[in-house]
Amino acid sequence: MKPKRAARSRTSNKSILGVARDPKYYFNDGSITIRVEDRLFKIHRSLFERDSVFFQTLFSLPQGTSADPDDSTCAEGGSDENPITFYNDRVEDFRALCWAIYSRTPDVMAQQDLKSLNIPKLISLVAISHKYEFEVFYNWALHLLEDYSASFPGTLIPKYRRWVNVGRILNLAQQCGSQVLVRHIKREWLAHILNSSTKEESLGAFVEGLKIAESSDGLRRFHRKVYYVYLRATGIFEACLPNNTSALDIGSNPKSYADLSLSQLSDAQKLHMYQGFWSLLQFRIKLSYVPSVAPSHFCPNHTGECIPSWKVWWKGVLDKAERAGNCLSDPGKLLEEVQSDLVVHQIPA
Structure with missing residues (x-):
């Protein structure tokens, strides 16, 4: 048995399993051999156990037995020929x-x-x-x-x-x-x-x-x-229809819009994009009308002052964007404009 153990100790950097010893983390005085993909690591058990409950548990499990009680290389992790293998790392x-x-x-x-x-x-x-x-x-x-x-x-x-x-x-x-x-x-x-x-x-x-x-x-x-x-x-949001509806007249000149390059998407992904785009357009049309304001019990003149002021302010945001040449077909950009105006006028959101 002694010659057999000596032969194992003289294995080269290329093991009989066709995997290589890691050039940096294969320590001759290491206590456990681990295989990851095509690489062998011989590491020190105590260092890995020190901060990891996983490795504490792993190394406490039975690693197999040998007919020769002095031959620890037959246990799993005891040699290059019988390493502990981590398959998914x-x-x-x-x-x-x-x-x-x-x-x-x-x-x-x-x-x-x-x-x-x-x-x-x-x-x-x-x-x-x-x-x-x-x-x-x-x-x-x-x-x-x-x-x-x-x-x-x-x-x-x-x-x-x-x-x-x-x-x-x-x-x-x-x-x-x-x-x-x-x-x-x-x-x-x-x-x-x-x-x-x-x-x-x-x-x-x-x-x-x-x-x-x-x-x-x-x-x-x-x-x-x-x-x-x-x-x-x-850039598909950047066109406007008359009357400030800001919906897109895609049929009038479809070639003027960017190619969405949908060929790389699955059928489900294409459907999600179509549905999302349609929903955004419908949402933008709704935003062309003043959103309703919930009743407030804290304002004594909510109906007479707050609601009319809210309508004037909302229409003012849309008018200001139109004068600046921003059609705001994109509902997200419109909401960004609204948020910006709230901050400027210090209106609580």
């Missing part, structure tokens, strides 16, 4: 976890410089530390991402490199209750749809936004906003 995520556990003080302090943050690594760390209950790590990483998003508004999404990473951290921030980060990511994503320099970029952000919003029940409001903001980006 990514190599880059597990490496990020190892980085957090094994980092030296200078490596950690370097992350305090927000300008040089390694955003993809922090996303990986949030994902895997949240999954395996390293609360200290995912709170730390989320805090750094929150600080970055607040300190450098408008630059968060380019740092993520790919839309799939943006969607991933948005979902993770939602799950972890990081409303600050959720708010910043949503705002930047919608701005990217609306203000991209090309139609292709706007469409790409729109399609990816739909994918991530449809994958989470917690992103329903974001889902609706993605549709609405893309409609705004196409």
Whole structure:
């Protein structure tokens, strides 16, 4: 049996299973071997147990037995040939976890410089530390991402490199209750749809936004906003009909409107867009008439003063927009104009 154990200790960086030892996180003095995708990690059990209930439980489970009581390599996790396999993890995520556990003080302090943050690594760390209950790590990483998003508004999404990473951290921030980060990511994503320099970029952000919003029940409001903001980006609201109804006469010259590029959408998504657009047009027509005001028991002359003043003010907002050349076909823009006028005149909303 001794020669057999010696042969195991002399295995090269390429194991007989066709997977490679990680060049940085395969420690010869490690106590547990873990396989993630095609990579082997040999790590120190005590370090992973220290801050994770998951790993405390995992390593306390029976790992198999051997006919030779002195041969610990036959237990699961005891050798390259018999590692503990994490089937649903990514190599880059597990490496990020190892980085957090094994980092030296200078490596950690370097992350305090927000300008040089390694955003993809922090996303990986949030994902895997949240999954395996390293609360200290995912709170730390989320805090750094929150600080970055607040300190450098408008630059968060380019740092993520790919839309799939943006969607991933948005979902993770939602799950972890990081409303600050959720708010910043949503705002930047919608701005990217609306203000991209090309139609292709706007469409790409729109399609990816739909994918991530449809994958989470917690992103329903974001889902609706993605549709609405893309409609705004196409410019389809910018025409007006006579009599200030602000509905669109699409049939008169359909080629004058932006191509919505619906070929990338599913039938259900196309239907949602059609229904949403129609509902917005109907809502805008209703806003051309003064909305009713609920009765108030606190105003002694509500009917004689408040309601007439409200009607005059509402009509004034529409007239002012028309004089300025803003037809406000988009109901969202009209409501923004109303909100702005409320602030200017210090009218309680």
